[in-house]
Amino acid sequence: MKTFVLVFAAASLLSASAQNTAVTPKTSAAKSTSKAQSSAKADPLAVHRAALVIDTHADTTQRFLDENWSMGDPLKGGNLNLESAKTGNLDAEFFSIWVEPEQYKGKYAHRTLALIDSVLQQAAKYPDQMRMAYSADDIVAARRQRKFAALMGIEGGHSIENDLGLLRDYYRLGVRYMTLTWSNSTDWADSSGDYTDEKVPHTKEGLTEFGKDVVYEMNRLGMMVDISHVADKTFYRTLVISRAPVIASHSSARALCDAPRNMTDEMLRAVAVNDGVVMVNFYSVFLSQDYRNAWLAQAPERKKATDELMGKFAAEKKPVDWNALLTVDREFAAKIPRPPFHVLIDHIDHIAKVAGVDHVGLGSDFDGVDSLPEGIDSAADLPKITQALMARGYSAADCDKILGGNFLRVFRKVEAVGHQLQAEGRPRITQHQPGEKK
Ligand SMILES: [Zn+2]
Numbered sequence: 557m558k559t560f561v562l563v564f565a566a567a568s569l570l571s572a573s574a575q576n577t578a579v580t581p582k583t584s585a586a587k588s589t590s591k592a593q594s595s596a597k598a599d600p601l602a603v604h605r606a607a608l609v610i611d612t613h614a615d616t617t618q619r620f621l622d623e624n625w626s627m628g629d630p631l632k633g634g635n636l637n638l639e640s641a642k643t644g645n646l647d648a649e650f651f652s653i654w655v656e657p658e659q660y661k662g663k664y665a666h667r668t669l670a671l672i673d674s675v676l677q678q679a680a681k682y683p684d685q686m687r688m689a690y691s692a693d694d695i696v697a698a699r700r701q702r703k704f705a706a707l708m709g710i711e712g713g714h715s716i717e718n719d720l721g722l723l724r725d726y727y728r729l730g731v732r733y734m735t736l737t738w739s740n741s742t743d744w745a746d747s748s749g750d751y752t753d754e755k756v757p758h759t760k761e762g763l764t765e766f767g768k769d770v771v772y773e774m775n776r777l778g779m780m781v782d783i784s785h786v787a788d789k790t791f792y793r794t795l796v797i798s799r800a801p802v803i804a805s806h807s808s809a810r811a812l813c814d815a816p817r818n819m820t821d822e823m824l825r826a827v828a829v830n831d832g833v834v835m836v837n838f839y840s841v842f843l844s845q846d847y848r849n850a851w852l853a854q855a856p857e858r859k860k861a862t863d864e865l866m867g868k869f870a871a872e873k874k875p876v877d878w879n880a881l882l883t884v885d886r887e888f889a890a891k892i893p894r895p896p897f898h899v900l901i902d903h904i905d906h907i908a909k910v911a912g913v914d915h916v917g918l919g920s921d922f923d924g925v926d927s928l929p930e931g932i933d934s935a936a937d938l939p940k941i942t943q944a945l946m947a948r949g950y951s952a953a954d955c956d957k958i959l960g961g962n963f964l965r966v967f968r969k970v971e972a973v974g975h976q977l978q979a980e981g982r983p984r985i986t987q988h989q990p991g992e993k994k
Contacts, residue, residue: 603952610647610960611646611935612806616636618654627685634922643936646935654671664714664717711734724773733781733803733805734781736771736794745763749817758787763790775970778973780967782805783802783807804827808839809836812845813848824910833966836919840892840927847893858885897944914957
């Protein structure tokens, strides 16, 4: 994926710059100068370097906590570190605060706090190269300071343990988005991961009354409501309830790859009406139907290997080593050929066509997945996305939006809605929380 067609992009920029120029050069000398300048402007690498690049989902956090690995270390099989971020001009990353729901049952808040601490510790460890960011302005400021901006998003509403106080505490510690569910449904919202499982209790309308309170309280705090992972019903219910635009921090298009956690065209259009943004997930299993089919066919064999490993941990009375489990997943993934790079661009292109170019961005899922398309191995490869988009005719301004501009717009709007709701001082929808004495 190292050869790129620059013709379309150069041509579209040339016509754009001609329209913007008050006096159109008439001489051939002037023309060739103008063309040279436009070609220079149309250099996708230059466009990528000039853009503010934001990725809204990486699971690197568990490496900090469980592997004692740091952002200054070599990748060692991972997808993101300070060096790769610099090479790929990645300005800001949302580190996922993800609590495995089985292993940490009864200890969700403890694990959530430990993960948050691990991100804050990384920023403290590299003060010259990275900093925490808590707002859209912080992301812009970090870029000006030439520092990598670290942000946090909770993956899975179970982290709040049905308690709005905990939600507020997480906000105070810097968390700026929360997916209402991970692959597990909560007491108040349904997940696409277990929606067809009849043993799991589900809500009537996608969100319970408390679930609506959670959404309202997130709106009031200025925390982004993230609909990645939720069941379709919960998605639609959330759009009705939310006062602010929503995000999908790491979701792809179901029309191109039939995964329940990908978004249908109808959902993509609904996000556009809501003025939200869908950040495309890079996982091969969500991008390529061929890859997904091969992966599904492996399922029984993979489950057997995973169960054996889990049994071993249990027999030795050791905590589950998720890295060892990921290694098993990677071994299985390695048996399937990686999908070609263009599948990733196909999803960005599809969402841009269905929802509009103002409603798509990047949500890699780096360090959380066992297979990425060919050509994408780490954050250092992000410029290839800009190159491929421009080869398909996307302008520099379009690329700016996709790479981070769209997300920044939504983040700012969510902040503004928060300020507005705080000024209104209205109580939340219901006053009771589960378990509260009435
Ligand atoms: Zn996820």
